[in-house]
Amino acid sequence: MTAIDDENDDAKRLNRFLVGLARGIAGALLFSLPMLMTMEMWFLGFYMERERLLLLLLLNIPLLVGLSHRIGFERTATWRESARDAVVAYGMGIAASALILALLGVIKPDMSPHQWIGMIALQSVPASIGALLGRSQLSMSDDDDDEDDDPADTPETSYITELFMMAVGALYLSLNLAPTEEMILLAYKMTVWHALVLLALSLMLMHGFVYALAFKGSHSLDEGTPAWHAFFRFTVPGYLVALAVSLYTLWTFGRLDDLGATEALLTIIVLGFPAAIGAAAARLVL
Numbered sequence: 001m002t003a004i005d006d007e008n009d010d011a012k013r014l015n016r017f018l019v020g021l022a023r024g025i026a027g028a029l030l031f032s033l034p035m036l037m038t039m040e041m042w043f044l045g046f047y048m049e050r051e052r053l054l055l056l057l058l059l060n061i062p063l064l065v066g067l068s069h070r071i072g073f074e075r076t077a078t079w080r081e082s083a084r085d086a087v088v089a090y091g092m093g094i095a096a097s098a099l100i101l102a103l104l105g106v107i108k109p110d111m112s113p114h115q116w117i118g119m120i121a122l123q124s125v126p127a128s129i130g131a132l133l134g135r136s137q138l139s140m141s142d143d144d145d146d147e148d149d150d151p152a153d154t155p156e157t158s159y160i161t162e163l164f165m166m167a168v169g170a171l172y173l174s175l176n177l178a179p180t181e182e183m184i185l186l187a188y189k190m191t192v193w194h195a196l197v198l199l200a201l202s203l204m205l206m207h208g209f210v211y212a213l214a215f216k217g218s219h220s221l222d223e224g225t226p227a228w229h230a231f232f233r234f235t236v237p238g239y240l241v242a243l244a245v246s247l248y249t250l251w252t253f254g255r256l257d258d259l260g261a262t263e264a265l266l267t268i269i270v271l272g273f274p275a276a277i278g279a280a281a282a283r284l285v286l
Contacts, residue, residue: 024089027134028096031172032127036100040179044253045119052252053121060125063171064089066164067132085132093128094120126175129168159233162283166238169282170245170275177274178249184259187266195269202242202276207235209280238283242275243268 035041064086069079098120101107107116177183190198207230246268250256256264 021088021092023134024092024131025096025134028089028092028127028131029100031130031133032093032096032123033100034176035126036097036123037104038176038179040181041122042101042106042119044179045122046115048118048122048252048254050118052254053118056125056252057121060090060128061086063168064128064132067129067168070161070165071132089131090124090128092131093124093126096131097123097127126172129172162234163237163241165282166279167241167245169278169280170242171249171278173274173278174245174249174271178246178255178271179253183250183267183271184255184263186270187263190266190270192266195266198273199269202273203231203235203239206238206242206276206280207231209277209283234283238279239272239276242279243272245279246271246275 065079065083068085068089069082098107101116101119101123107119247256250264250267250271255267259267
């Protein structure tokens with residue numbers, strides 16, 4: 001290979017990375033604007049317990065690394081490259097959150113660092129996830145980064161990877177809704193029978209999204225595989241993942257602190273409904 005070929009390869013690699021960055025910025029804005037313009041998220045940045053906020057920020061790091069390894073700004077061959085992209089995504093999430101909050105007048109010069117740092121830190125989590133989602137959702141095709149890439153380099157979708165992607169989808173929608181008072185209000189209005197019906201509906205929709213409705217990216221069962229196999233192997237564990245994510249996000253934002261066991265369970269099931277939809281959607285699009 002000549003020096004000219006090396007320079008061309010470097011230029012192509014740099015161009016792919018810059019295009020990926022542009023998609024990342026667009027994704028950070030697109031996927032985080034609902035939360036950037038939500039009053040509950042602003043106030044949570046003021047008063048939520050700093051230990052819970054710190055835990056959320058720390059847990060977001062391995063989540064971003066795993067997501068980057070799956071759909072980063074460019075195809076990554078090593079976990080070190082994925083970690084680099086995750087750091088870039090986190091930085092873009094912080095920058096995008098600070099810029100938008102400042103432009104909206106939410107962050108003001110007379111605010112204490114405790115207030116604006118909390119707001120930016122909280123908003124940077126969904127924004128950084130959106131930055132990485134920008135590659136898969138805003139690209140023209142799955143392989144437009146490099147037509148000559150070896151298909152063998154594409155990360156294999158293992159069972160653990162499927163569950164991880166469902167957790168990402170559940171977390172994204174949970175972050176949108178867990179801070180709102182409506183989750184507690186809906187749980188207060190529901191009976192146990194309402195909760196059971198909602199639980200069953202969540203499972204049906206999850207399974208239908210992925211296996212029955214023929215959406216783009218939907219999965220099909222291998223010939224001879226019974227229908228219940230996918231339900232108990234993917235749908236039920238996926239719903240449990242969505243409930244676990246719902247529990248965590250509600251706890252993070254302090255929504256379960258003053259609730260009894262029954263009220264807390266109903267609230268988790270209420271949030272588990274959109275979280276389950278997010279988990280199912282993640283299997284289709286990521």
